[in-house]
Amino acid sequence: MNLRKTIRVFVLPALAALGALSAAAQNPSASGSLSVQLQNGSGLQMVLYSDPSGVTLGNSGTASASLAFGNVSAYGALSTNVTRTNGTNSFTVSTPFDINVQVSGLSSSSYTLSGELSTALPTGVTLEVDSVSLSNTASTPIQAKETYGSNLAHTLSAVISTSASGSGGPPTGSTITTTINFVATAN
Amino acid sequence: MNNWKKISQSLLASGVAGLLLAAVSQAHATTAVTASGALTVEATVASSIQLTFNTATSNGVTLTSGAGTNAATLNFGTVTEYGSVPTNVAIATSSSLCSSCFVASTNVSIVVNAADSSSSGFSLAASVSAPTHGEVLAVGTSGALSTSATSPTPITGSFTYGSSGNALQVSLGIPTATADSTQMSDVITFVATAN
Amino acid sequence: MARRAYLCRWMSCVLLIWGAATYSSAQNTATSALVVSMSVQSSISLEFVNGSGAGTQGTCTITGANTSTASVNFGIASLAGDNQSCVSFSSTTKSYTLSNNIYALVTQSNLASSGYTLTASLGSAPPSGVAWTINSAALTTGAANLTSGGSYGSNMALYLQVTVQNTVTTSNLSETINFVATAN
Incomplete structure (x- = not known):
């Protein structure tokens, strides 16, 4: 009788307390897993930049930039970094700009650059890139x-x-x- | 039998052609890897004219420098009222240009070109920087040139565009009281205005 | 032997009580005692949820929302861009980065904890030139600490980014990210 009482009064509570203690000793945790699906493809990226010796581009550093020659004339003053050569029946104003094409996921060592005008130019004006005349009817290498x-x-x-x-x-x-819509095509 | 052979040959040929065509179209269908960029270009074309100097082909002193540009030098050389006369320089001992002076004259060619302009002609005006030795300068029949750059003296005449130029007489009226060996240097500024 | 004898006596005693109950019913009274025991344990759960802007750019809709096993599709990407409009895309001349907000919800029960610690690790090492981060913490196959003071019951934003160098060849870069939330 004394033994049972002893067990009930002391041992069982002690065991219960021990159990609670052991449960409290380990902080509960939960886990989850997130599956992220990603396929690395291949692609080219073209970015237009101002050239140090050229007209400052609008939106330089993007794929959609603008270049303003400003007022151009055969004999008048020109904007900074616009140069001119006078011919017999025409004059040419020029400025450099930069193109940077990056490649990813592709074992290509070079690319072909071509360009096409979005609209026809007025009579008496032609646009050239690297001395290649561009048209609005076809992309020109x-x-x-x-x-x-x-x-x-x-x-x-x-x-x-x-x-x-x-x-x-x-x-x-x-x-x-x-x-000018430029297209770089991986070779 | 021959017809069957022809038909089978024809079918075979067309089959091979079809296979080739399919192969070609498949190769063609391979998507090229590309990138694109767009550069918007803007320019405003302005009409312009240009004035340059050249040595006049007749009775003109050879320009010392700047021929074909808009900043040239015309050197009359050493002039005297009664002494020897430099080549292509004329001396007049009297002139309506000035009193108590003699006048040295020579021709210069003024070339004016127009671009992107429907102008058929132009007018000329000229002014001179303040003379320091009492000299008087004139172009054509202008009389003494204005010393005001903002109010240049109109040059009378009908001038034409083009590389053949317009010969104009430049006159320098020198007071007879000018000391010997006096160096005169004046700048005539011409302004061409398209009509 | 003495212990067995004690148990036998104890069992007899229980039977005796049961017998007494039967007997008592005849007296229109009954008493019984059912001893119920349990051990309540603290617990927390982690699940992935769709944020309020799910489906818009920067916050893709996840599949498996409100579970602890979810997935998100970053699509096919290169320097030229990503074909998933919900993925934010940026690039430099040498790499591209995909970004997306993921939300995790950690809840607790029977816990006096005021917060939790969240770690994340990659299921497998990414190829060279590929780097994963969450809230700017670099992820590896080892546990990276994302927070030591997460709040229960509130969506925790996990800004997941992967940067791929342009030297990485065309390949499958899918990853499983394992999260563990532990009560503080």
């Missing part, structure tokens, strides 16, 4: 083996007739705008 990963300078030129507007020359006093 500009460079065949460009290397990836560095800023490569290209020369943008506008060849402008010196004839008067209506006589083969361009309109004067109004802004001429077009967009």
Whole structure:
């Protein structure tokens, strides 16, 4: 009788306390797993940059930039970093800009650069990149083996007739705008 | 039998062609890896004219420097009222340009080109920096040139664009009281304005 | 032997009580005692949930939401971009980075804990040129501590990013990220 009482009064509570203690000694935890599906594909990235010797681009460092020649004329003052050569019946204004094409997930060592105008230019104006005349009807190859990963300078030129507007020359006093859509294709 | 042979040959040929075509189209269907960028280009074309100097082909002193540019130097050389006369320089001992002076004259060619302009001609005006020895300068029949750059003296005449130029007489009226060996140096600024 | 004898006596005693109860019912009274015992344990749970902006750019909708085993699809990516519009994409000249918000909800029960510690580890080592982070903490196959003071019952934002260098060849970069929340 004394033994049972002893067990009930002392041992069982002690065991219970011990059990509680052992449960409390280990902090509860929970786990979860998140599966993330990702396929690394292959692709090229083109970024347009201002050239140190060229006109400062709008949105330099993106794939959609703008280049403003400003006022151009055969004999008048030009914007900074715009150069001019005068020909017999035309003059050419030029400025460099940079293209950087990066490659990922692809074992290509070079790319082909081509360009196409978004709209037709007015009479008396042609646009050239690296002396290659561009059109709005087809993409024209500009460079065949460009290397990836560095800023490569290209020369943008506008060849402008010196004839008067209506006589083969361009309109004067109004802004001429077009967009050159460049495409780099991995070789 | 021959017809069957022809038909089978034809079918075989067309089958091979079809296979080749399929192979070609499959090769063609391989997607090229590309990147694109767009550069918007803007420019405003302005009409402009250009004035340059050249040595006049007739009765003109050879320009010392700057021929074909808009900053040239014309050197009359050593002139005297009664002494020897430099080549292509004319001396007049009297002139309506000035009193108590003699006048040395020579021709210069002024070439004006226009671009992207429908202008058919231009007007000329000129001014001179303040003479320091009492000399008087004139272009053509302008009379004494203005010393105000903002109010240049109109040059009378009908001028044409083009590389053949417009010969104009430049005259220098020198007071007879000018000391011997006096060095005169003046700058004539021409302004061409398209009509 | 003495211990067995004691147990036998104890069992007899129980039977005796039961017999007494039967007997008592005849007297319109009955008493009984059912001893119920249990051990309540503290516990916490971790589940992944969709945030309020799920489906918009930067917060993809996860599958397996409200469970502890979820997945998210980052799609096919390269320097040219990602084909999943819900994944935020950025790139430099040398790499691209995909970013997405994931939310984890940790709840507790029977616990006096005021917070939890959350760690994460990758299920397998990524190839060279691929780096995973959550809340800027780099993930490896070892446990990376994400927080030591997580609040129970509140969604914890996990800003998951993976940066892939352009030298990494076309390949499957899928990963399983294992999370462990431990009560403080």
